[in-house]
Amino acid sequence: SQTIHQWPATLVQPVGSPLSLECTVEGTSNPNLYWYRQAAGRGLQLLFYSVGIGQISSEVPQNLSASRPQDRQFILSSKKLLLSDSGFYLCAWSSNGRNIQYFGAGTRLSVL
Amino acid sequence: AQSVTQLGSHVSVSEGALVLLRCNYSSSVPPYLFWYVQYPNQGLQLLLKYTSAATLVKGINGFEAEFKKSETSFHLTKPSAHMSDAAEYFCAVHGNKLVFGAGTILRVKS
Numbered sequence: 001s002q003t004i005h006q007w008p009a010t011l012v013q014p015v016g017s018p019l020s021l022e023c024t025v026e027g028t029s030n031p032n033l034y035w036y037r038q039a040a041g042r043g044l045q046l047l048f049y050s051v052g053i054g055q056i057s058s059e060v061p062q063n064l065s066a067s068r069p070q071d072r073q074f075i076l077s078s079k080k081l082l083l084s085d086s087g088f089y090l091c092a093w094s095s096n097g098r099n100i101q102y103f104g105a106g107t108r109l110s111v112l
Numbered sequence: 113a114q115s116v117t118q119l120g121s122h123v124s125v126s127e128g129a130l131v132l133l134r135c136n137y138s139s140s141v142p143p144y145l146f147w148y149v150q151y152p153n154q155g156l157q158l159l160l161k162y163t164s165a166a167t168l169v170k171g172i173n174g175f176e177a178e179f180k181k182s183e184t185s186f187h188l189t190k191p192s193a194h195m196s197d198a199a200e201y202f203c204a205v206h207g208n209k210l211v212f213g214a215g216t217i218l219r220v221k222s
Contacts, residue, residue: 006155043202043214044156090155099144099163099206103155 002027006091006104013111019064019078021107023091026072031093033074034101035066038088050074051096086111114139114205118213126221128170131190132170133216138184144206145186147177150215151199159201162186173197193220 003026008047013019025031031049046059048066056066063082067075074091088108092101119134137143144163148156159169167179173196177188186203198220203213 044212046209088153092156099160099210100146100158101210102158103148105155106153108153 002093002102004091004093004102004104005096006107008107009105010108011110013081013109015083016080019076019081019085019109021076021089021091021109023074023076023104025093028072028093028095030071030096031069031085032096034092034094035074035076036090036092036106038090040105044090059100081111085109090104114143114207114209114211116203116205116211116213118203118216120199120216121214122217122219124219124221125193127195128192131188131193131197131218133188133201133203133218134183135177135186135188135213137186137203137205139205139207142206145177145179145202146206146210147171147175147186147188148202148204148212149173149199150202156202159188193218195220195222 006023029112033050035047038044048058050068053068064078084105091104091108093100117136146161147159148160159175160169162169167174170176174187175190177186179186182184200215200217202215205211
């Protein structure tokens with residue numbers, strides 16, 4: 001069966017520090033991968049998605065970037081965090097050509 | 113383009129009472145519709161999905177939803193609420209991409 005892992009679960013970082021969140025999927029190949037941010041009362045905002053290695057689409061211009069160095073690995077990064085980057089970050093995957101997305105457990109990021 | 117409106121950011125019901133969470137959507141293409149549930153500090157879990165087969169869709173944990181094209185609605189129901197149903201629920205529509213509603217927090221009173 002397929003599983004998705006995100007880490008860390010919780011992260012507290014100072015303003016101006018770098019960020020790296022990692023997401024990996026097991027049990028499938030060539031998945032579509034997604035990064036979302038969730039702010040209280042505002043639902044989920046799609047940040048990035050990827051349909052293959054090195055292929056990244058950005059939905060919202062911002063302080064963050066994403067990379068997909070391997071087929072089942074998706075990384076969310078920032079060079080310098082802002083206070084407004086605080087939130088709950090969720091990684092998700094779907095099979096190529098299918099609409100159902102499956103989510104990781106999320107990372108709670110607090111920028112202080 | 114797609115959009116989702118969830119009516120009511122907070123819903124409170126008594127244990128054993130009917131749960132009704134409302135979702136209206138708009139989509140320029142025939143939609144796929146989903147309900148997800150999120151427990152505190154966890155990811156989203158798929159409850160059920162509508163993919164143009166039966167209009168009444170049954171999901172996990174006793175939930176079901178009915179697709180009504182004329183009303184552009186996909187409301188989520190459960191006949192009898194349990195304490196364990198307390199969570200946040202998200203409606204989502206997939207036309208050319210997946211778009212989520214703002215979520216409804218369900219509180220179940222004992």
